[in-house]
Amino acid sequence: MTNLEKYTNAFVEALNVKASEVEDLAYQSISEWDSVGHMALMATLEEVFDIMLDTEDVLAFSSFKKGKEILTKYNVKF
Amino acid sequence: MVTYGELHSAKQRLIANIRERCLVFSLCTNSVGSVVGYAGFITNNIVPLLLNSNIDYESLQNLISVYKPSYLWLPDCLVEKFTKFECVYGEFNYTLLRTNFKDGYKLFDELALLMATSGSTGSPKLVRQSHKNIEANAKSIVKYLGLDNAERPITTLPMSYSYGLSIINSHLLAGATILLTNKSFFEKEFWSFFKEHQATSFGGVPYTYEILDKLRFYRMELTSLKTMTQAGGRLSAKLHEKIAKYAKENDKNFIVMYGQTEATARMSYLPREKSLEKIGSIGIAIPGGKFSLIHEDYQIMEPNIAGELVYEGPNVALGYASCGEDLVKGDEFRGRLLTGDMAKKDEDGYYYIVGRKKRFLKIFGTRIDLDKSEEIIRVQFNDLDCACSGIDDKMYIFITNEALRHQVIKFISDKTGLNQIAFNVKTIKEVPRNDSGKILYHKLTKYWISRA
Numbered sequence: 437m438t439n440l441e442k443y444t445n446a447f448v449e450a451l452n453v454k455a456s457e458v459e460d461l462a463y464q465s466i467s468e469w470d471s472v473g474h475m476a477l478m479a480t481l482e483e484v485f486d487i488m489l490d491t492e493d494v495l496a497f498s499s500f501k502k503g504k505e506i507l508t509k510y511n512v513k514f
Numbered sequence: 515m516v517t518y519g520e521l522h523s524a525k526q527r528l529i530a531n532i533r534e535r536c537l538v539f540s541l542c543t544n545s546v547g548s549v550v551g552y553a554g555f556i557t558n559n560i561v562p563l564l565l566n567s568n569i570d571y572e573s574l575q576n577l578i579s580v581y582k583p584s585y586l587w588l589p590d591c592l593v594e595k596f597t598k599f600e601c602v603y604g605e606f607n608y609t610l611l612r613t614n615f616k617d618g619y620k621l622f623d624e625l626a627l628l629m630a631t632s633g634s635t636g637s638p639k640l641v642r643q644s645h646k647n648i649e650a651n652a653k654s655i656v657k658y659l660g661l662d663n664a665e666r667p668i669t670t671l672p673m674s675y676s677y678g679l680s681i682i683n684s685h686l687l688a689g690a691t692i693l694l695t696n697k698s699f700f701e702k703e704f705w706s707f708f709k710e711h712q713a714t715s716f717g718g719v720p721y722t723y724e725i726l727d728k729l730r731f732y733r734m735e736l737t738s739l740k741t742m743t744q745a746g747g748r749l750s751a752k753l754h755e756k757i758a759k760y761a762k763e764n765d766k767n768f769i770v771m772y773g774q775t776e777a778t779a780r781m782s783y784l785p786r787e788k789s790l791e792k793i794g795s796i797g798i799a800i801p802g803g804k805f806s807l808i809h810e811d812y813q814i815m816e817p818n819i820a821g822e823l824v825y826e827g828p829n830v831a832l833g834y835a836s837c838g839e840d841l842v843k844g845d846e847f848r849g850r851l852l853t854g855d856m857a858k859k860d861e862d863g864y865y866y867i868v869g870r871k872k873r874f875l876k877i878f879g880t881r882i883d884l885d886k887s888e889e890i891i892r893v894q895f896n897d898l899d900c901a902c903s904g905i906d907d908k909m910y911i912f913i914t915n916e917a918l919r920h921q922v923i924k925f926i927s928d929k930t931g932l933n934q935i936a937f938n939v940k941t942i943k944e945v946p947r948n949d950s951g952k953i954l955y956h957k958l959t960k961y962w963i964s965r966a
Contacts, residue, residue, distance in 0.1 A: 452923075452934050463700070471698040472878060472933035475725055491729045495702050 440514050442484050443507070447500060450477040462499035485512050516546050518689065524605065525554035528587075531603040531610055535559045536584035536618050537628075537841070539577070541567040543589060544669040544694045547608030549682065551587040552673065556626050556648070561841075562587070563628040563640065564674040568931055571595065580638045581838050582615040619838035624845070628835065629676055629775050637886055641775045642832040642843070648683060650828035651778040654800045655684035658783055659741070659769065665690035666738070668713035670699070670722060675879065677745050680779030681717050699725050705734075712738035719746030719879025721907060723753055732760045741767040745780070746879035747906050748867065751793050758789040772796035772867070776851055778829040781805075782865060795864045796857075803827035805865060807857060820868050823857040826850050876906045877936045884909070887926060894925055899945045903955050909937050910962055916941040938962075 437445075447458045451468040463469055469477070478494055481487075481503075487510045489497075497503050504514055516524070528550060532538070538555055540562040542548045555562040563581065565574065567589055578586075586599065590607050599611040624644040631639050655661070667685050669692070671678030685692050693711050697704035699722070707713075716739075718726070723744060742761065749757070749770065761768035768789045773780035782805065784797030799805045807814040807821035814821040826849055833846030856869040873884040884902040887909070891900045897915050900922075904910040913922055919939050927934045946957040 450935075467927075468934060470933055471700050471725060472721070472935055474700050475728060476933075476935050478728065491731070491733070494729055495700060495705070 439512055443504065443514070446477065446480040446484050450480045458500050460500070481507070485510065487512070521550065521553065524550045525557065527605065528554045528603060528610065529558045529560070532560055532585060535621065536561070537581060537621065538562045538585040538587055539583045540564050541569070541586070541588040541592060542673040543567050544673055544696050545606065546694060547589070547606030548673055549694065550606060551608060553686065556645070561621055561625055561628060564679065565630060566672050566674040566931070567592065570928060570931065573929070577638055578613070581841070582618055583613060584615065584618050585613060586611040620842040622832070622842050622844055625832065625841065630674065631775055631834070631881065637883065638836060640835045642835050642841070643778055644832055647778040647829050647831055650802060651680060651780060652683040652687045654802050654829065655680060655780060656688050657801045659684070661685065661688040661690065663689040666693055666712055666714045668693040668708055668716050669695055670716045670718055671879070676775040676779040677717060677719070677773065677879070699729060708736070714738055715741035715743070717743040717745065719876070720744070720749045721878040723749055723757060727753060727756065739766060741769065743769045743771055745771040745773055747876035748794065754793050755790070758793070761786070762790060770795070770797065774851070774853060776831050776847070777825055777827070778831060781825045781827070784864070788864070792864050795866050797864060799825070799827070803829070807859065817861045818858055820856050820858045822871060823853045823855045823865070823867070824850065825853055875904055875909055877909060877932055878907060880930070880932065882909065882930055882932070890929060891922060891926060895922065901945045901953050901955065901958060903958050904938070905962060907936065908962070910958065911937055911939045912942050912945060912958055913939060914942060914944060
């Protein structure tokens with residue numbers, strides 16, 4: 437699986453959405469991406485990419501697009 | 515920022531539009547408008563039913579038709595859903611709507627406030643509280659937490675939830691500064707607000723502390739923070755210890771508590787100095803309250819024997835209401851509450867919850883009735899049998915029709931207002947029942963027992 441596929445899958449699993457819907461997702465843009473969903477998403481991404489996200493990054497992770505930028509800091513290339 | 519003087523004037527302006535004692539539905543947010551409404555209503559003999567502003571429309575309509583409130587007080591953005599009601603007043607982004615019900619239900623003289631018992635599985639069951647209840651609980655909280663007007667709590671829980679409301683009540687009584695925000699811990703704005711206004715305390719349910727743990731908040735510089743309280747379910751022993759240690763090492767207070775809407779809010783607390791020694795304990799009864807343990811008709815006096823936890827105190831609510839006619843009922847509980855929780859006490863007189871008598875779960879702090887959940891799922895979906903069980907923060911829904919899995923999750927998530935992650939649906943061939951048709955829940959526990 438490519439990193440992009442792994443990343444997309446994390447959203448699909450944690451937020452119960454379809455892969456085709458992830459591109460424009462943002463925190464609180466859908467009911468599933470509330471605090472609880474955010475927790476689940478962060479946990480899934482950490483597991484999938486074997487990383488530990490900094491608090492600042494967890495707080496800044498506001499959308500699917502922004503998330504990609506953040507993950508590059510952890511050597512995840514898309 | 516709103517001073518107490520301004521709050522008083524704002525209340526008067528709002529109340530001038532309501533001519534007499536009546537029932538108002540107040541859709542709450544952690545905002546000035548919401549607090550002005552709540553404080554205005556209860557200090558002017560008007561009875562509010564506090565609901566979360568994110569309540570689903572159908573449940574709200576159901577409550578309106580059951581209780582026939584004379585007014586609604588709600589955020590401006592929700593007004594468009596009620597075209598039949600008249601706009602009478604507005605301030606702080608909140609609007610007062612007059613409904614079109616001709617006669618309201620009669621209200622018991624001492625009735626001050628109505629609260630929902632659980633996170634709306636659409637149930638119209640409410641708890642009736644008196645002025646005496648609210649005042650007694652607030653006074654007790656001020657006493658055991660040592661609150662004064664230098665406190666600056668920041669809101670982290672809904673105002674329509676008895677725990678969240680008790681934070682507001684107790685701090686209003688102490689004349690403290692309440693930092694109102696609807697932001698969550700995951701938003702930068704929450705922390706900048708926190709630091710800018712030097713918050714001194716906050717409360718949280720177990721899930722709140724899971725989030726804080728994930729955010730590694732122990733590493734944050736929160737010099738103004740003095741006190742953290744926890745209620746709404748039991749924290750895992752590991753997390754309790756972690757937070758208690760953090761508090762001890764940083765000269766902060768961590769206070770675990772226990773309560774129910776049926777007791778206004780709080781019944782017990784674990785004193786800060788015991789937070790590391792008595793992990794898992796709910797502590798001792800609050801000032802003015804008393805605990806006892808019963809088994810059938812007799813009282814258990816010995817330590818380490820479990821029984822049903824009974825609480826006595828001036829904060830025990832009047833009773834429930836399931837329909838409009840119930841609003842005229844008087845004091846049914848008479849200061850004594852059978853909590854429905856099984857507990858024991860240790861040799862030092864500290865209490866520990868060991869189980870639940872009733873079938874409900876606490877999910878992210880919200881009480882969800884399992885029987886009611888089963889009922890609404892069965893009514894909604896004809897082609898399946900269903901059983902609901904599980905543990906706090908995770909409901910297991912057993913269904914007999916795999917094809918309906920996604921619809922069931924979406925349905926129950928929408929109805930309860932809880933994230934889908936709270937629900938785990940398992941398809942089984944048939945729901946285990948005994949000869950009289952009762953569901954044998956103990957046969958289903960194997961699905962999660964390894965995870966607990």
